[in-house]
């Protein structure tokens with residue numbers, strides 16, 4: 539289980555730019571889904587990027603198992619991202635030239651998992667999310683809702699201890715939103731830490747914790 543926290547966090551994209559988060563501290567509980575919420579432009583996505591070690595805080599830190607990993611060397615941050623973090627990006631932009639199943643498998647290849655096992659894992663995730671018949675299609679041939687589910691499969695392929703999802707229900711109708719939320723909850727219930735950025739009231743009603751930005 540991952541012990542994930544942020545401490546005294548501040549971030550600005552530019553040196554003289556507007557600073558966000560005002561020294562925010564929070565401990566994310568394994569087993570829970572936590573929503574980062576607040577109006578558009580408040581920094582929900584930015585905070586996910588900081589937690590996912592894709593950005594470095596201007597001050598304060600991201601702690602993983604008590605260690606300030608936000609300032610760890612690039613190689614260590616990359617290893618944490620590959621091995622322990624799954625990221626479901628908002629614009630589920632998939633490489634148009636490659637098949638859906640390849641997109642789902644890719645984070646597993648980065649993490650060094652064997653190809654054969656990954657094929658099985660990717661197919662079973664695609665089955666679970668009703669995408670069995672899309673596995674061999676190119677992303678140009680899937681709908682927005684399907685692309686979002688592909689992005690979820692991709693984020694889950696390494697069974698990450700920390701799952702970060704940016705507006706995971708953004709393009710989805712109610713039925714698909716429920717499917718995705720149930721998957722996020724199930725991921726949390728098996729001891730993982732799930733953090734999502736959302737301003738969707740339907741989602742906010744169903745999460746365990748809320749951090750208002």
Ligand code: ADP
Pocket residue numbers: 551576577578579580581582583584585735
């Ligand atoms: P949210 O996800 O809550 O809508 P964001 O994290 O996307 O908010 O953005 C927070 C603020 O940072 C906004 O003012 C946005 O314009 C700005 N911002 C986002 N990305 C960048 C970037 N790459 N460079 C400069 N400013 C950015």
Ligand code: MG
Pocket residue numbers: 582583584628704735
């Ligand atoms: Mg955002």
